[in-house]
Amino acid sequence: MTEEELREETGQEEKTEETVEEKTETEEPAREETEETVEGTVEDQPKEEPEEKPEADERDAKIEELNGRYLRLMAEFDNYRKRTDKEKASQFQSGEAKVLTNILNVVDSFERGMQSVPEEKRDDPVFQGMDKIYKQLMKTLTDLGVEPIDAEGKPFDLTLHNAVMQVENDELEENTVAAELQKGYTFKGTVLRHSMVSVVK
Numbered sequence: 001m002t003e004e005e006l007r008e009e010t011g012q013e014e015k016t017e018e019t020v021e022e023k024t025e026t027e028e029p030a031r032e033e034t035e036e037t038v039e040g041t042v043e044d045q046p047k048e049e050p051e052e053k054p055e056a057d058e059r060d061a062k063i064e065e066l067n068g069r070y071l072r073l074m075a076e077f078d079n080y081r082k083r084t085d086k087e088k089a090s091q092f093q094s095g096e097a098k099v100l101t102n103i104l105n106v107v108d109s110f111e112r113g114m115q116s117v118p119e120e121k122r123d124d125p126v127f128q129g130m131d132k133i134y135k136q137l138m139k140t141l142t143d144l145g146v147e148p149i150d151a152e153g154k155p156f157d158l159t160l161h162n163a164v165m166q167v168e169n170d171e172l173e174e175n176t177v178a179a180e181l182q183k184g185y186t187f188k189g190t191v192l193r194h195s196m197v198s199v200v201k
Contacts, residue, residue: 097187100146104185104193107141110134111183141185149184151177151195160184162194166201176200 114134117127149160156163156175167178177197184195 093188096144097192100141100144100185100187100192103137103141104146107134107137108182110137145188146192147186149186149191149195151180151184151197153177156197156199160191160195161197161199163199164196165198167198169200172200174200 110130111134114127114130117124121127151161153172154177156177161177161184164181169176169178172178176199177195178200179198180195181198182196185192
């Protein structure tokens with residue numbers, strides 16, 4: 001091998017070594033950039049905070065407890081309102097019944113007084129005036145919900161009639177109201193005063 005060939009081969013090896021060194025130097029910064037990029041990406045990612053599950057469960061339990069208490073209070077208030085409304089209505093109706101019962105005594109007196117007038121004197125203006133007042137009074141009671149009980153000739157009913165005597169009557173069946181001694185009345189579907197009657201035995 002000549003000196004020139006040795007020189008050429010030596011020069012190629014030096015060039016190869018220089019190329020390898022250049023590549024190595026080029027790759028090292030790239031690796032550093034890649035590592036920095038990876039580190040930056042990891043650092044930029046938000047850290048996951050630990051879940052506050054116990055606090056959330058406690059908050060939900062408290063909300064549920066308060067909601068249940070609220071519903072119970074509303075139900076109790078609604079029951080109280082209904083109960084007081086019912087008591088007020090009952091007291092009011094009881095007061096009405098007491099007043100109407102006293103008025104019925106006046107009606108009884110009216111009827112007894114008018115029945116005592118002989119038939120031939122019933123054209124008298126005084127009697128006609130009393131009759132008009134009586135009819136007006138009965139209409140007012142009817143408008144208020146007071147109705148007379150139909151008793152005579154009807155089967156005896158403990159819920160409507162008060163039997164004060166028993167009589168014999170061949171024309172009527174047993175346990176039938178033979179006569180009405182005092183008229184009874186109902187008020188809004190309930191008995192205001194029982195009819196006082198005699199019953200066929």
